Amino acid sequence: MNIQEVLTEKVKEAVESIFNIDLPTVEFQPTRKDFEGDITVVVFPILRFVKGNPALIGEQIGSYLKENVKEVENFNVVKGFLNIVISDAFYFHFFNDIKDTTNYGYSTVTNTDAVMVEYSSPNTNKPLHLGHIRNNLLGYSVAEILKASGKKVYKTQIVNDRGIHICKSMLAWQKYGEGKTPENTGLKGDKLVGNYYVKFDKEYKAQIADLVAAGTDPKAAEKDAPLMQEAQGMLRKWEAGDEEVVALWKKMNQWVYDGFEVTYKNLGVDFDTYYYESDTYLLGKDIVDEGLEKGVFYRKEDGSVWIDLSDEGLDEKIVLRADGTAVYMTQDIGTAIQRTKDYPDVNGMVYTVGNEQDYHFNVLFLILKKLGYTWAEQLFHLSYGMVDLPSGKMKSREGTVVDADDLMNDMTATAARISEELGKLEGYSDTEKQELYRIIGLGALKYYILKVDPKKRILFNPEESVEFQGNTGPFIQYTYARIQSILRKADFEYNTTVEPNGNEELHEKEKELLKQIQLFPGVVTSAAQNFSPALLANYTYDLVKEFNSFYQNVPILPEENLQKKIFRVQLSKKVGEIIKSSFALLGIEVPERM
RNA sequence: GGUGGCAUAGCUCAGCUGGAUAGAGCACCUGCCUUCUAAGCAGGCGGUCCUAGGUUCGAAUCCUAGUGCCAUCACCA
Known part of the structure; x- marks a missing residue:
């Protein structure tokens, strides 16, 4: 039982005993640094039940606690705040309880329900960029956090491997590729294919310009341009x-998959199962029939099928075209259902997709609920803000993107430069150094992205954004x-367990550290509930700040009292x-030296 | 225009279900490497919490109305 749970009971008991009133809840907050105490009871909410002077009531409750609760060593009241000093013995005991717990803060799997986390889901016509990096890091991290909170998790993605955009790259390669391959050019497959996607766009725009110059209406020119005609022809042939x-x-x-594999490996993300749009794009049509029977959908005169969500504050939405072909929504409905068939223990899904698709997922989830699937109650759109550059939006076709591979390489190079300047790696081989630079560079990048609340937009300045000092990945890795290093030297x-015998006093810094340690399990839970790696990142930073203060103000190995020394090492x-x-939950590795 | 999101120090971000003088980092300024790694520590400077009302003993936080930025509202994906 943590201290807050203990005190909740005791404060209620105090109020019962002194005022003969049954208090429903007690409100706590950590005591502010400038007052004495470890935890604070806010008296104001109690005034609703006990009329009187808050300071006086605080005094009375405080006295009762000091008298009757062994963990309460002292107290003071400032205005309506009852600051409570918790005994060192309590913290000693707490620490001894958890010190040998492996995976402290993680929960063991408690139920059989699984959750499927979808993330990444790239198009196979161009390389991954910074926007994909945010998606991948978020999805991977949330999946790991859910596991740590006791859920079974399947990581998946749906690969957008078909469609007009894929045909564009294919056509451009066919026309202008001159037989180039990853093998004969040495280019990474996704990069090679991406080049032809850009090439298509360039030639296509030129054709449009020619047509417009010849007097064609711009809208019509977009449709009539020979390249577009050919691409669409290619799509028909594919189908x-x-x-x-x-x-x-x-x-x-x-070629693209081989390229992606390299990027994923460097990024440190993985998947348990893959879905391909070429397999799923026809799914969902039978569900439309089912929905029509149930009266969830309705058919218009032209034959198209719709759902009316105006009661929910949304619009009417099409789920099947008049010609009987599927729209994106049809496919998503079908795929969701397919997944629960493929993995019957799945009872919830997380979709890691940018916030530009908020509306789409609102509708998708509503439809699935209306169709009566129980698991539809457990769907979550992990919606995140765009990553923009100082120059504005990233656009693949215009080449204004920060490439994922390039960025990771740059980060590693920066880490190498800084490490070499500091020169602390005596005795490390070149391979060991390279590996370390990678860990630090990626740690900087990942932490930088994950520490921000997912729903907020990130403005990324490649020149100066990612830092290595202060609230950063490398600072935490350094700690x-x-x-x-201390553990290596502690020979x-x-x-052994240090039993408090009444003489040991906790140093103020030790106590702060213990309070911080106590918070960890709750932070994991809360990160899982909120699908927010940022909570973990910020917690870790606070913990590490506290540790560094301890480290620099309190002797550990030089401490002469053996019991104290042992405790500090532990x-x-x-x-x-x-x-x-x-950091494992954030997908960030930690180094033994740096 | 309808809907949704965001707005906190010069910059990048915290701020849990409303609670004490709004917190970090970067940048700028002071100190600290003959004791465990200075990617650090100790301290200073810096804020009309977008605006205006309202609810409350108490509002950065909740409500209303504005303003700004972004997204979305296709038989596109």
Whole structure:
């Protein structure tokens, strides 16, 4: 039981005993640094039940607690705030309870329900960029956090491997590619294919310009341009299963997958299962019939099928075209249902998709609920803000994107430069150094992105954005490395339990650290409930700040009292474990040295 | 125009279900490396919490109305 739970009971007991009143809840907050105490009871809300002077009531409750609760050592009242000093013994006991717990803060799997987390889901016509990085980091991290909170998780993605945009790259390669391949150019497959997507756009725009110059209406020119006509022809052939087109499609998609695989590996993300749009794009039509029967959908005169969501404050939305072909929504309905068939233990899904699709997911979830699927109550759109550059939006076709591979390489290079300047890596081989630079560079990037509340937009300035000092990944990694250094040097038995015998006093910094450690399990839970890695990132930073203050103000290994020394080493070790656990949930590695 | 999101220090961000003088980092200024890694520590400077009303003992937080930025409202994906 943590201290807040203990005190809730005791404060109620106090109010019962002094005023003979049954108090429903007690409100706590951490005591502000400028007052003495560890935890504070806010007296004001109690005034609704007990009339009187808040300061006096605080005094009375405080006296009762000091008298009757062994954990309460002292108290003081400032205005309506009852500040309570908790005994060192309580914290000693707390620490001894958890010090040998592996995976402290994680919950074990408690129910059989699984949740499927979808993220990444790229188009296979261009390389991944910074926007995808945010998506991948968020999705991966939320999946890990859910696991740590006791859920079974399947990570998945739906690969957008078909459609007109894919045909554009294919056509451009066919026309202008001169037989170039990743093998004969040395180019990464996704990069090679992406170049032809850009090439298509360039040639296409030129054709439009020519047509417009010749007097064609701009709208019509977009449709009539020969390249667009050809691309659409190619899509029709693909849908008809034309051997040549399908072969080209397979070949070029494979190039892209090989390229993506490298990027995912460097980024440190993974998937348990994959869905491909080429397999799922026809799904959902049978569900439309089902929905018509149930009266969830209705058919208009022209044959198109709709759902009316105006009662929910939304509009009417089409779910099947008049010609009987599917729209995006149809496919998403079908895919969701397919997933619960493929993985029957799935009872909830998280979709990691940018906030530009908020409306789409509102509608999708409503439709699934109306169709009566129980798991539809457990759907969550992990909606996140765009990553913009100082120059504005990133646009693949215009080449104004921050490429994912380039960015990771740049980060690693920056980490290398800084590390070499500091020159602390004596004895490390070049391979070890390279690996370390990668860990630090990626740590900087990932932390920078994940520490921000997902729903907020990120303005990314490639020149100056990612830092290595202050509230950053490397600062936290550095603290971890410091702790490992202490553990390497602690050449004595420090694994024994230090029992408080009444003489040990906690140093103020130790106590602050213990309070912070106590918060970790709650933060994991709350990060899971809110689908927010940012909560974990910010917690870890606070913990690490506290540790560094401890480290620089309190002797650990030089401490002469053996019991104190042992306790401090154990405390440091535990902080290191929490940093490692927490960063693992963010997908960030920690180094032994740096 | 309808709907949704965001707005906190020069910059980047915290601020849990309303609670004490609004917190960090970067930048700028002071100190601290012959004791465990200075990617650090200790301190200073810096804020009409977008605006105006309202609810409350108490509002950055809740309500209303504005303003600004972004997204969305296609038989596009």
